[in-house]
Amino acid sequence: MDKFMNNSWFMKIIALLLALMLYMSVNFDTQTAKSNSSSLTNVRFETETLTDVPVSVLYDNQNTIVTGVPESVTLTLEGPKSALTQTKLQNEFEVYADLTNYDLGSHEVKLKHRNISDKVDVKIEPKTVTATIEEKVSKNFEVEANFDSNKMRDGYLAEQAIVKPNNVKISGSKDQIDRIAYVKAIVEVDDVYETIEKEANVIALDRNLNKLNVDIDPSVVDVTIPVVSPSKKVPFKIVRDGSLPKGLSIKSIDVVPNDVTVFGPGDVLDQIEFIDDVKLDLSKIKDSTQLQVDVPVPEGAKRVYPEKVTVNVEVDKESKKTFEKLSLSTVGQSESLIYEFVNPSNGKVDIDVFGSEEVINNLKPQDFQLYVNVSTFSSGEHDVNIEVNGPQNVTWSLSTKKAKINIRDEQTPNNEDNREENDVGQDTSEKNQNKDENKEQTTTKPDNDDNSKNEDNLEDDEKIPESDPQVGN
Secondary structure, three states: HHHOOOOHHHHHHHHHHHHHHHHHHHHHHHHHHHHHHHHHHOOOOOEEEEEEEEEEEOOOOOEEEOOOOOOOEEEEEEEEHHHHHHHHHHHOOOEEEEOOOOOOOEEEEOOOOOOOOOOOOEEEEEEEEEEEEEOOOOEEEEEHHHHHHHHOOOOOOOOOOEEOOOOOEEEHHHHEEEEEOOEEEOOOOEEEEOEEEEEEEEEEEEOOOOOOOOEEEOOOEEEEOOOOOOOOEEEEEEEEOOOOOEEEEEEEEEEOOEEEEEEEEEEHHHHOOOEEEEEEEEEHHOOOOEEEEEEEOOOOOOOEEOEEEEEEEEEEEEEEEEEEEEEEEEEOOOEEEEEEEEOOOOOEEEEEEEEEEHHHHOOOOOHEEEEHHHEOOOEEEEEEOOOOEEOOOOOEEEEOOOOEEEEOOOOOOHHHHHHHHHHHHHHHHHHHHHHHHHHOOOOOOOHHHHHHHHHHHHHHHHOOOOOOOOOOO
């Protein structure tokens, strides 16, 4: 080795290699620095402003309450675009006020942030807040539902709202608790026509209806607002549809309940006196049975309760009974007109009644009302339908379905009356003339022949001609 070291050429070669290595080392560092400088020059910095960023408060929430800390602040972020984008996408950053080591009272506290990249410069507005730490006070309050009753649909009313639970625990400073005047569950409604069931947020208000920043447990309650429309109880009429199998007749029909409640606007209810279209389909009845029958909702009404009624039908073997010569009457007649039956001339018809033996055996002629409605007829002869009002659970058949009736003015006699009145007038005139002649011929006392003639004349004057039967004068 000493031999190489003493060789001048060896040492020159070593020196050249060391010089080359030093040159390369210096040149590489320079290039790296230039590259790094160029990279930093090409990085794009941006500024992003975030508003309404919530503020968390770290404190002893079991025993104390903190006021004075804003609910949100504004953040200004500045840094590389990639770092800003990552911060926003992850959305894990937080702004907070740490009061864990503070005593009761008011304190100036600097807001802090976390979970934001070190490459990003953060500015919080405001930077500091004045926080007041007070002893925590809790109290139970009753909750009332709050809604706009004017938002009910016309004709509907809201009944007392039901809140569950109806008591909440409110915690805050003593001053805040003392200021609570109302605790409301806010329910948004619009065009309401049926019962509402909603979850509602609970808020505490002072006497001036300012919202108080207190803790409410639970903060959400269930609210039920029964909504009803005006109602009216009305009876209903069973309308029999179809017919029973041949040889059967209804013995009795019992309906439960006897009336229903109709709901709807008041002006509609005023027009409803009863429901007349509750249909009972007789064709489905083969034996005594119990049926559920739908109750229709009257036009303009909203609903009926119950929606169905129970009909108990008892059937029996059909029997027949005949009532003869039942009198017809007239309804709807005018006082200025005279009504006379032409056919049947006596104003009487026969009626065959069909029903169960037990039912028809208890019937009497007085149970049936036979009449014709003449309210729409003027003077002259008319064929009018004979109508019958009779008991339930029977059917009937008339000996004639129509009656011919003559209608005339009260001042206009019929032809027979004219003839008879003319005859009576002529006889009376002649007899009066005979009386006058007799008076002239009589001196002191009339003879027996004259007396008998006068008696005969008087008897003739007292006779009144019979006319056709009249009804409803």
